[in-house]
Amino acid sequence: MLAARFHGQHDIRVEDVPTPTPSAPDDILVEVHWCGICGTDLHEYAVGPIVTPTTPHPLTGVTLPQTLGHEFSATVVEIGRDVRDVAVGDRVAIMPAIVCGRCYFCRRGQGHLCLVFACTGLSAETGGLAQFAVVKEYQVAKLPDSVSDLEGAVIEPAAVAAYGVDRAGVTGGDVVLVTGAGPIGILSAMYAAAVGAGAVIVAEPNPNRAALAASLDIGEVLDPTAPGFAERLLDLTDGIGVDLTVECSGTSPGLATAISSTRRAGSVVQTGLHTKPAQLDAMALAEKDLSLHGSWCYRLTDWPRVIRMVAAGRYPVARAVTAQIDLPDVVSRGFDVLVDPQGDQLKVLVRSGGGTS
Structure with a gap:
């Protein structure tokens, strides 16, 4: 073979x-x-x-x-x-x-x-x-008949994304920021919407990936490196900041954006994998009373639940x-x-x- x-x-x-x-x-x-x-x-x-x-x-x-x-x-x-x-x-x-x-x-x-x-x-x-x-x-x-072979091959990354969002603890109506519009970032945004986020915002500096994210119509897509990014984020959140951020870029700038964009007493989950040590503004983490979560892999028993969400058209x-x-x-x-x-x-x-x- x-x-x-x-x-x-x-x-x-x-x-x-x-x-x-x-x-x-x-x-x-x-x-x-x-x-x-x-x-x-x-x-x-x-x-x-x-x-x-x-x-x-x-x-x-x-x-x-x-x-x-x-x-x-x-x-x-x-x-x-x-x-x-x-x-x-x-x-x-x-x-x-x-x-x-x-x-x-x-x-x-x-x-x-x-x-x-x-x-x-x-x-x-x-x-x-x-x-x-x-x-x-x-x-x-x-796989049920309503889930295709192609969708079946996406269950694994979908489970990674779901576990990260679950670690952050989305509550119905929350404003969720996703940093990084790679596959896990896009799937995280989809899952956050599926489990009740009131609004999803995607931060992505790569114009090609930003365009792809925008075409999926999950939520507003912003360039975190552009002037006015922080101000626009505050406009979208009544001046408070997002309730939680799912960091999917696996980069120090992405983590910095997550910490600076999340409201006081909010949550940040690190889903994207870093291939080298990251820089972290620990003072901002403390001053804002943030909860920072790691996310590794997924619960091994999550496959039937994720498959049911796909079958129902929610994910x-x-x-x-x-x-x-x-x-x-x-x-x-x-x-x-x-x-x-x-x-x-x-x-x-x-x-x-x-x-x-």
Whole structure:
């Protein structure tokens, strides 16, 4: 089968590799339909290896090269003898986290904080940027007929966005600022609107991404580097500031905008991942009595809930998809386009098999 394999910085090769086979009684072989290229994948490509293991991973034992892809939908083609939740032929979305189930955090229902956390497509034998993958039963969630294969591949980043917004604690009617209009920022804005935000404002300096965000009509889109940004934000919030900010840019300027824009006693959640230490105005954090939250991954049990929101039309995740490409073109039309700072794409999905849109 074909698979996009990460060997090192700027080195992804579409290679012919053996089709994986289930070996454990709770293993499931799936045929991949669509797989998204994530910001984490882009970080690996541009400056990695970061989380892809160069020595045997403590849980999975794998090392580079790694088949990438952890945002994907698929159809079940083979199941282990102990699998009960899905059957051959079921369409599924993959929850890629691999956890030990035994550490302090796993035993408390916080598998996303597992001490030996691994991930299909980053630190596992298989990944979604391939024609087939093997996953565990706890990693699959059935898709209803009303959710397409394409939407199924966006459930993973949609869950990341949802968890960040939930960490910030949106209350009905809140004014929410999202800094950074990348895929997670756009999905965060959509989710905030879906769970009751009174208004959503997006801050994005890249004109191409700002235009994409504006075309989705989620809320006002502002350039945080433009003169008058702070004044416009105060105009929109009766001079108080936003109730909470979801910081999705993963940059020090984005975090600074979040802290300066949020009202006293408001909340800021850091959803975007920083690849280097950030500068933080701790005095402003203290003076404004702000709550600053981290956000890592998602609750591993969130897939059915997010899928139901998509099925009901409340969380229109497919609107974040701006390009659909084939697996052989994953580098030239996917990774190279997305790492361009002035790129005009938001979420690129890769067609690995027979999925429909």
